[in-house]
Amino acid sequence: MERTTCLIGGPAEIQSYRDLPLDELAERTAAAKRRLGDRVIVLGHNYQRDEVIRHADVEGDSLKLSQIAAERSSHEYIVFCGVHFMAETADILSKTGQAVILPDLAAGCSMADMAQIEQVDQAWEQLGRILPVEETVTPVVYVNSAADLKAFCGEHGGITCTSSNARQVIEWAWQRREKILFFPDEHLGRNTANKMGIPREDLLVWDPFQPNGGHSREAIKKARLLLWKGFCSVHQMFQPAHVRYFKEKHPGITIVVHPECHEDVVNLADLSGSTEFIIKTVSAAAPGTVWGVGTELNLVNRLKHRQPDKHVYFLSPTVCQCSTMFRIDAPHLCWAMENLAEGHVVNRISVPDDDKRWARIALQRMLDVS
Ligand code: 13P
Ligand code: SF4
Numbered sequence: 182m183e184r185t186t187c188l189i190g191g192p193a194e195i196q197s198y199r200d201l202p203l204d205e206l207a208e209r210t211a212a213a214k215r216r217l218g219d220r221v222i223v224l225g226h227n228y229q230r231d232e233v234i235r236h237a238d239v240e241g242d243s244l245k246l247s248q249i250a251a252e253r254s255s256h257e258y259i260v261f262c263g264v265h266f267m268a269e270t271a272d273i274l275s276k277t278g279q280a281v282i283l284p285d286l287a288a289g290c291s292m293a294d295m296a297q298i299e300q301v302d303q304a305w306e307q308l309g310r311i312l313p314v315e316e317t318v319t320p321v322v323y324v325n326s327a328a329d330l331k332a333f334c335g336e337h338g339g340i341t342c343t344s345s346n347a348r349q350v351i352e353w354a355w356q357r358r359e360k361i362l363f364f365p366d367e368h369l370g371r372n373t374a375n376k377m378g379i380p381r382e383d384l385l386v387w388d389p390f391q392p393n394g395g396h397s398r399e400a401i402k403k404a405r406l407l408l409w410k411g412f413c414s415v416h417q418m419f420q421p422a423h424v425r426y427f428k429e430k431h432p433g434i435t436i437v438v439h440p441e442c443h444e445d446v447v448n449l450a451d452l453s454g455s456t457e458f459i460i461k462t463v464s465a466a467a468p469g470t471v472w473g474v475g476t477e478l479n480l481v482n483r484l485k486h487r488q489p490d491k492h493v494y495f496l497s498p499t500v501c502q503c504s505t506m507f508r509i510d511a512p513h514l515c516w517a518m519e520n521l522a523e524g525h526v527v528n529r530i531s532v533p534d535d536d537k538r539w540a541r542i543a544l545q546r547m548l549d550v551s
Pocket of ligand 2 (some may be wrong): 264289290413415441505506
């Protein structure tokens with residue numbers, strides 16, 4: 182797939198922004214934003230740093246930000262403070278004439294990289310040798326994926342999902358065909374199936390590096406939910422021991438985690454859900470309540486500061502920020518905004534038309550069931 186040129190670490194002129202103090206960067210970014218007025222909207226994913234999120238017009242999870250990108254047609258520029266797949270989604274859902282900007286093109290997602298279109302094509306072909314794949318399998322792709330995978334789903338009767346709507350999407354898919362190929366996150370698929378009470382024997386893990394995903398023809402024919410062997414490098418680091426530690430140390434604590442965590446963690450936790458669910462749940466809780474939160478560190482630290490009447494703990498001593506989300510920082514944002522204010526569109530994310538057409542179909546199916 183064609184992409185805009187990816188300059189790892191950003192162009193050379195970023196260096197001069199890196200030398201500026203945070204206060205000055207904040208003032209200059211705000212000034213550029215004022216100059217642009219309604220021509221720009223800044224979207225910030227919940228994992229972004231404070232120095233970035235302070236400039237966001239809307240903060241949210243993947244679903245909320247996709248919905249905003251689809252609805253707000255009046256802004257010429259959508260500056261997406263998040264990762265590459267999110268900016269691609271915004272480009273797919275936005276209207277002609279709108280430009281989506283990702284302040285640092287190196288902000289990717291390691292999970293999204295775990296499923297490549299060649300591997301998915303191959304899996305589809307292998308499944309096609311075992312069963313009538315187009316009639317029996319619905320491809321479901323987590324939005325944490327490249328645009329060509331979303332296009333694959335659109336073209337093959339499939340759909341996208343986020344951590345907010347995985348259950349509705351899986352139900353939608355099973356109403357149409359008997360099996361689902363769910364990629365790239367094994368854990369979101371498995372945790373959703375667990376919540377739905379799906380028996381373990383209905384699930385199978387598809388290893389893209391093994392012939393037929395590592396399974397016999399009989400096992401594939403029997404399974405109903407084929408889970409791609411992919412994971413989030415941040416969320417896989419939360420361990421059941423972290424949950425047990427906080428439960429012992431703070432009796433009465435409520436543990437809430439993201440469904441990208443391993444099922445052993447999710448099953449021990451009290452609640453699980455998207456980043457927006459986590460924020461809303463803790464924000465709505467009674468003063469004095471105690472929370473252990475298993476998701477990205479920036480989100481948890483902000484929650485802690487914004488909810489001073491509650492006790493909020495980060496669930497793990499070893500998990501760090503999402504290193505790719507972290508690439509969007511005050512210097513990159515200021516650089517992108519000042520260029521826009523000067524009429525230079527930098528770091529534009531532009532999905533090729535062919536992929537866009539089919540990917541939009543898969544995303545629209547999801548928005549319709551959400
Ligand atoms: P949300 O859709 O829950 O915000 O999750 C996005 C993500 O990348 C989690 O790692
Ligand atoms: Fe990707 Fe994990 Fe980072 Fe989310 S937290 S953007 S899934 S690497």
